Amino acid sequence: MIKKINIFYITLVMFLTSVRIESKAAVICSPAELDPCMVAIATATPPPSLCCRKLREQRPCMCGHLKDPNLRTNINSPNARRAAGTCGIAFPTCY
Numbered sequence: 001m002i003k004k005i006n007i008f009y010i011t012l013v014m015f016l017t018s019v020r021i022e023s024k025a026a027v028i029c030s031p032a033e034l035d036p037c038m039v040a041i042a043t044a045t046p047p048p049s050l051c052c053r054k055l056r057e058q059r060p061c062m063c064g065h066l067k068d069p070n071l072r073t074n075i076n077s078p079n080a081r082r083a084a085g086t087c088g089i090a091f092p093t094c095y
Contacts, residue, residue, distance in 0.1 A: 029061035031071050040083040041074055052087035063094035 033054050040047035047055075058065070065071045074080060084091050 027057060027060050029058070029064055031065055031068075031075075033058050034065075034075075037080070037083055040086075041077060041079045044079045044082060046086055047083040051083060052089070055084055055087050055089050059089060059092065062092045066092075066094055 034051075036054050037047055037051035039045060040051055062075070065075050081091050
């Protein structure tokens with residue numbers, strides 16, 4: 001009986017150590033998160049690293065931002081596309 005329990009625990013430990021656990025924090029879709037990009041979008045200057053980080057974080061939210069008529073003009077502007085490109089972030093294609 002003890003031998004069966006030991007084998008069970010050994011198998012359990014082997015299984016748990018082989019499982020890859022990924023944790024991602026949920027993205028909060030908020031246009032305010034893109035505030036560090038406003039100067040780059042308004043003036044066509046290179047975006048700061050904080051802007052690039054925020055663009056990466058907000059990438060899953062971009063289609064939602066682009067559907068908002070109040071945000072679309074700035075987020076879809078040539079300067080915003082340039083900032084995303086400078087950060088190495090592909091601009092989303094939204095359907």
